[in-house]
Amino acid sequence: MDLRERIETLPAEPGVYLFKNVRGRILYVGKAKCLRQRVRSYFHAGGDGRYQIPRLVERITDVDVVLTPTVKDALLLENELIKRHHPPFNVRLRDDKQYLALRLDPRERWPRLTGVRRFRSEGAEYFGPYTSSQSMREALSNLRRIFPLRSCSDVVLRDYARRGRPCIEHEMGRCAAPCVERIDEARYRELVDGTRLFLQGRSDDLAHELRERMAAAAEEERFEDAANLRDRLAAVERTVERQQIVAPRALDRDVFGVARRGGDVEVQLLHVREGRVVGAESFEMRDVPLDDGELLSSFLGQYYAPEQARRLPGEVLAPVPIEDDGALEALLRDRAERRVRLRAPRRGHAHELVVMAERNASLALARRLDARESVAAALEELRDRLGLARLPHRIECYDVSNLNGVLPVASRVVFEDGRPVKGDFRRYRIRDAVGGDDLGCLREVFARRLARVASEPLPDLLMVDGGKGQVAVAAAALRDAGLSADLVGLAKQRDVLAPSPRVKRSGGLKAERIFVAGRKDPVLLGASSRGLLQLQRIRDESHRFAIEFQRELRRRVGMTSILEELPGIGPRKRRALLRELGSLRAVREASPEELLRVAGISGRDAAMIHAFFRPEADGARAGTDADSAGQGEPAEHR
Numbered sequence: 001m002d003l004r005e006r007i008e009t010l011p012a013e014p015g016v017y018l019f020k021n022v023r024g025r026i027l028y029v030g031k032a033k034c035l036r037q038r039v040r041s042y043f044h045a046g047g048d049g050r051y052q053i054p055r056l057v058e059r060i061t062d063v064d065v066v067l068t069p070t071v072k073d074a075l076l077l078e079n080e081l082i083k084r085h086h087p088p089f090n091v092r093l094r095d096d097k098q099y100l101a102l103r104l105d106p107r108e109r110w111p112r113l114t115g116v117r118r119f120r121s122e123g124a125e126y127f128g129p130y131t132s133s134q135s136m137r138e139a140l141s142n143l144r145r146i147f148p149l150r151s152c153s154d155v156v157l158r159d160y161a162r163r164g165r166p167c168i169e170h171e172m173g174r175c176a177a178p179c180v181e182r183i184d185e186a187r188y189r190e191l192v193d194g195t196r197l198f199l200q201g202r203s204d205d206l207a208h209e210l211r212e213r214m215a216a217a218a219e220e221e222r223f224e225d226a227a228n229l230r231d232r233l234a235a236v237e238r239t240v241e242r243q244q245i246v247a248p249r250a251l252d253r254d255v256f257g258v259a260r261r262g263g264d265v266e267v268q269l270l271h272v273r274e275g276r277v278v279g280a281e282s283f284e285m286r287d288v289p290l291d292d293g294e295l296l297s298s299f300l301g302q303y304y305a306p307e308q309a310r311r312l313p314g315e316v317l318a319p320v321p322i323e324d325d326g327a328l329e330a331l332l333r334d335r336a337e338r339r340v341r342l343r344a345p346r347r348g349h350a351h352e353l354v355v356m357a358e359r360n361a362s363l364a365l366a367r368r369l370d371a372r373e374s375v376a377a378a379l380e381e382l383r384d385r386l387g388l389a390r391l392p393h394r395i396e397c398y399d400v401s402n403l404n405g406v407l408p409v410a411s412r413v414v415f416e417d418g419r420p421v422k423g424d425f426r427r428y429r430i431r432d433a434v435g436g437d438d439l440g441c442l443r444e445v446f447a448r449r450l451a452r453v454a455s456e457p458l459p460d461l462l463m464v465d466g467g468k469g470q471v472a473v474a475a476a477a478l479r480d481a482g483l484s485a486d487l488v489g490l491a492k493q494r495d496v497l498a499p500s501p502r503v504k505r506s507g508g509l510k511a512e513r514i515f516v517a518g519r520k521d522p523v524l525l526g527a528s529s530r531g532l533l534q535l536q537r538i539r540d541e542s543h544r545f546a547i548e549f550q551r552e553l554r555r556r557v558g559m560t561s562i563l564e565e566l567p568g569i570g571p572r573k574r575r576a577l578l579r580e581l582g583s584l585r586a587v588r589e590a591s592p593e594e595l596l597r598v599a600g601i602s603g604r605d606a607a608m609i610h611a612f613f614r615p616e617a618d619g620a621r622a623g624t625d626a627d628s629a630g631q632g633e634p635a636e637h638r
Helices: 003-008 035-042 053-057 071-085 133-146 154-163 185-199 203-219 223-241 292-303 306-311 325-336 348-386 438-450 468-480 530-557 559-565 571-581 584-589 592-596 603-613 615-621
Strands: 015-020 026-032 062-067 100-104 113-116 125-130 253-261 264-273 276-286 315-317 341-343 394-403 406-416 426-429 461-465 487-493 512-516 624-626 631-633
Touching: 003 035, 003 062, 015 035, 015 071, 026 035, 026 071, 026 292, 035 053, 035 062, 071 292, 071 325, 100 133, 100 185, 113 133, 133 185, 133 223, 154 584, 185 203, 203 223, 253 292, 253 348, 264 292, 264 348, 276 348, 292 325, 306 325, 315 348, 325 341, 348 530, 394 438, 394 530, 406 438, 406 530, 426 438, 426 530, 438 468, 461 468, 461 530, 468 487, 468 512, 487 530, 512 530, 571 584, 584 603, 592 603
Parallel strands: 253 315, 315 341, 394 461, 461 487, 487 624
Antiparallel strands: 015 026, 015 062, 100 113, 100 125, 253 264, 264 276, 394 406, 406 426, 487 512, 624 631
C-alpha cells in the first residue's frame, strides 16, 4: 500500500499525525480534529497554497497517527512530541530552551531577585519571561534603583554580616544592606511587596500604596522615610510615563501579530498590563508549514507551558481565528486554573492592539532580513579578500586564556551565517600543556578537536585569536591529522602610527590584522569592513565565553586553593592577606594599593593578584600580535 492509499484509510477522528522521511526521522508533528481530512489536505491535487508545504511533502515517505479522545488531548500530545523529537518543520521556541524569568522567594528572611530558566512549584514566585539575559539584566538594574533588594547569595550575606560593613552595592544605592541591619524586616518586606506589584504591572496600585505610606511617614515625622518613598514614587511614575497607554480600560492582555515573507515568519507578542504595553517579544521562524491560525495554536500551546502558565493574562488577542480555539482555551484554563479568553477582534481598541503587534512583527522581520543580507555580503567579502575555498557559512573560533599560568582554559564558539550556534560552543580545561604556554595550550585544544572530526566535521573556516604563532600551531595540527581547512587568525597590531594629527598618539591605534594560513603577509581590512566586523564579533564572543569559564572554575575550586596555586604566594603571605583584609572576598575585591599595604606583599604580588581576580582589567592585551616574535598574546580570557 503506497502512502496516498494509506492516507485514505486513516480514521476520521481526533489525534496527532507524524510525517517521516525515508530514514524514519520525524519531519513534522500535527494535531487534527479529523486525521484523515487533515493529512489528505497536504497531498490534495493542486497542492496547498502555503509556501512551505511542497518542501515538506517532497520529503514525506511515511505517516503515523496517534488517536486521542479529544482535540484538547491532541494538543497536549502534539506539544509533548514536539519537545521530544524536535521536528525540523515544527514551530519551536528558542531551540526548546526555557525562557529566563525573575525568581522571588518570599519564604526567605531577606528575599532577593534571581534570574532562572526553570520554573519550580516550591512556593517561589516567577516574573517574566525574558527572551535574553540582557533584557533580564536591564530589568534587574532598573528595579534595584527603585527597590534595593539584596543581590548577593546567602553565603556572601553572612560574610558581610561578619565583617560588619556593607558592600559597594549599598554605597551605590542598589541594596538596602540587610546584612548589617541597615533596614529592618518590616521595611524590607515593603520593598519586596513593591517589587512584586511592579513586576506584575500593577503600577497604579503600587503608586497608590507608596503615596499612602509617604503621607503616613510624614505625619509621624519620619521625614527620611518619607523622602525615600517620595523618590521611589517618582521613579515608578517616570517608568510608567514611558509605557504607552493603549487601552481605555486597565486590562491584562497578550497580543499577537504575525508577519511573513517567503519562508520567513515573525511572531510579535505585546504584553499589555493595566492597559499599558509593558513588554514585547519577537520570535522568528522559517519554513513552518502552517497558516497563521494553525501556527498560533501550536505556538500558544508551547509558549504557555504548564510550568509557566502563571504568566497567562485573562485575554489573548490574535490577528486571525486560532485553530481549535475551544480546545486551546480549555487547555489554557486548566493550566492557569482560571478562565483565559482567546479572541481575534475585528474592530475597536482590541483590534488596534493587534494591528500594532502586526506592524511590529513586520518591522522585526524586515530588520532580520536586512541583517541576513548584510551577513551574506560580509561572508562574500571574507571569501574574496582572504582567498577562501568557499563561503564561510560556518565558522569556529578558538581562544586560549590563562591568568599568570593558573587555570589555563580555552573556548570554542561556532557561528553559522552570522549567528551563534550556542549548542555547539565548547569549553576546554587544559590537561597537559603548561599554563603559561599559550601555543602549547592551543596545540592541545586543536588535537582534541581534530580527534573528533568523524563526528564533528570541520567548518568552512577555522579561526584563532592571535597572529602568526597561533595560526602556525593550528596549521601544524591540521597537517599532523592529515586534514585541510581554511584557517585564519585575528590579532591587533601593537603600534600603528595614527593616520591623522587629530588622533591621539598615546600608544597608537590598534589595527586588526588577519593572518591567513599559507600566506606570508597579513590582510588589512578597513575599519568599516563588514567582513572584519563579523570576525571581530566572533572573536569577542570567544573572549566572553572564555572569561565566564575561568570565573566558573575559580568559584568551583574555591578561592583558598587558587591562592595556593599563585606563584610566590606562600602560606605566610596567604595568612597575612586574610588577616589584614578579613576574608577571601575582600582579597578578591581589593585594589592594588590595598594589597600593597599588606605586610610581605610586593608590587609584583599585588599586580598579579589583582589581575587574577579582575581579568577584564587586563583586557587591552587581547589578541595582540607581537611583531618581533611573530606570536600573539591572547588576553586573559576564558
